[in-house]
Amino acid sequence: MITYLVNIFKKAELRQRVIFTLGMLFVYRIGTAITIPAVNGDVLTQGFSTTGIFGIMNLLGGGSLERFSLFSLGVTPYITASIIIELLSMDVIPVLSDWKKEGETGRKKKDKVTRYVTVVLGAIQGLSLTYAFDNAYGLLTHSNLATYLYVTIIMVAGAMLAMWMGDQITSKGIGNGISLLIFAGIVANMPASFIETARSMITVTGVEITTTLLGVLNYLIFIILYLLIIVFVVYNEGAVRKISINYASSSNPMMRTRDTTHMPIKINSAGVIPVIFATSVMSTPLTIISFLEQNNVTTTISHIFDYASYPGAFVLYLILIVLFTFFYANMQIDAKKISDDLKKSNASIPGVRQGKETENYIKRVLNRITVMGAIFLVIIAAIPIALPVIWPVAADVSAQIRLGGTGLIIVAGVALETVRQIDAYLTRREYKGYIRKG
Numbered sequence: 001m002i003t004y005l006v007n008i009f010k011k012a013e014l015r016q017r018v019i020f021t022l023g024m025l026f027v028y029r030i031g032t033a034i035t036i037p038a039v040n041g042d043v044l045t046q047g048f049s050t051t052g053i054f055g056i057m058n059l060l061g062g063g064s065l066e067r068f069s070l071f072s073l074g075v076t077p078y079i080t081a082s083i084i085i086e087l088l089s090m091d092v093i094p095v096l097s098d099w100k101k102e103g104e105t106g107r108k109k110k111d112k113v114t115r116y117v118t119v120v121l122g123a124i125q126g127l128s129l130t131y132a133f134d135n136a137y138g139l140l141t142h143s144n145l146a147t148y149l150y151v152t153i154i155m156v157a158g159a160m161l162a163m164w165m166g167d168q169i170t171s172k173g174i175g176n177g178i179s180l181l182i183f184a185g186i187v188a189n190m191p192a193s194f195i196e197t198a199r200s201m202i203t204v205t206g207v208e209i210t211t212t213l214l215g216v217l218n219y220l221i222f223i224i225l226y227l228l229i230i231v232f233v234v235y236n237e238g239a240v241r242k243i244s245i246n247y248a249s250s251s252n253p254m255m256r257t258r259d260t261t262h263m264p265i266k267i268n269s270a271g272v273i274p275v276i277f278a279t280s281v282m283s284t285p286l287t288i289i290s291f292l293e294q295n296n297v298t299t300t301i302s303h304i305f306d307y308a309s310y311p312g313a314f315v316l317y318l319i320l321i322v323l324f325t326f327f328y329a330n331m332q333i334d335a336k337k338i339s340d341d342l343k344k345s346n347a348s349i350p351g352v353r354q355g356k357e358t359e360n361y362i363k364r365v366l367n368r369i370t371v372m373g374a375i376f377l378v379i380i381a382a383i384p385i386a387l388p389v390i391w392p393v394a395a396d397v398s399a400q401i402r403l404g405g406t407g408l409i410i411v412a413g414v415a416l417e418t419v420r421q422i423d424a425y426l427t428r429r430e431y432k433g434y435i436r437k438g
Helices: 004-008 012-034 041-047 052-060 074-086 093-099 105-139 145-172 177-201 209-237 273-290 295-306 311-332 337-343 356-390 397-402 406-425
Strands: 240-248 258-266
Touching: 004 012, 004 406, 012 145, 012 177, 012 406, 074 105, 074 145, 074 177, 093 105, 093 258, 105 145, 145 177, 177 209, 177 406, 209 356, 209 406, 240 356, 273 295, 273 311, 295 311, 311 356, 337 356, 356 406
Parallel strands: none
Antiparallel strands: 240 258
16 A cells, blocks of 8 residues: 555656645635534534435535535535436437537537536525525524525535536546545545444443443444445445457458457446435425424325335335436436447447447346346445344434445445546556657
8 A cells, every 4th residue: 555655656747636636625625614604503403414315415515514614515516417417418408419419519518508507506505505594493693685695605606616626626636526525525524423423332331341342342343334335335336247349450351350348337337326316306305394384294295205214205215216226327328329339430249230239239238237236226225224123223323324325335436436547647658758869
């Protein structure tokens, strides 16, 4: 490990990129710790929930939402806007579909529209969160329209700055900037999470030594389970299905030879997005009714959508994860485009004809391996809810939240991708031009 780090800082370009990335992450973490002026930070812990839609937003923002910090919205509006634009580009809006075919020029146009949508979504989310928390818990020091607009503008500005910092890391640093901002927030909160969990599980008493030993044992079991989840996540994140590809290397039929390579398709090509989507769908109604007066209607809604308390809602939650996994996997991997690209490159899959047959073959393979990806996500999403039933100690809030695998999927995926990029820079040879003297 030490040799690996030394090698990173030996390469001039890689060293500059790593330092730039660390500097941006440092600035972002400072911003997440600064509460917005005019916000009464003491009331946030009273009504903030670490589960549901607020929990997801807080997770993606690295704990910034629970502090109502400068980056309280994090990159959530940008992620949401990107997903919306991608969905609309699937032959829903002709202009966006045409831009998708224009290559780099079309991508720049889509990015510009995505930023405009990010501003709109950030304003809606910021104003809604500010009003809801202020109305329910007295969030603001002065509750008036001017203060609402002031806080909302700061939240939107923070979201746009976070998006800009992510883009700068991608272009001038190492790794995917947006993903690294989320990664940094999750990792930064891990030490405090383990300390909090240890305090809740281990009770030190001078009389009941058995209680203390039992708490230590439970905490060790917790650590082991956490490590097993990490191994499970890393294994599945790296699992791929390889499709053999043959490239014709000569246009002369009499001298034609073929080069063989493979096209990898990840088992979990949808990433953690299906879990986030399903959680948002199930939690949004609960979030809305939490700010309303309780009655028969709100009770019925709770029975339908409270997946952490009711078995029927829990099953619905898992079904949504499976559906979103198939939907997003097919959105991420465009079988038709891959088929067209292979045909243009004079490449083919062994035993499969070019064109429509290749497209159907890729779709069939994708759907088959997505079954495994969906099962993986279902297991990860079910752990924090099902585990307390099996292991009552995990019913403790801190242990239950920390054993959730959603954050670990993000951390493992981003870490693996960043390491791959670093390895690519390390293995890249630097050639200097030959200067003739004399």
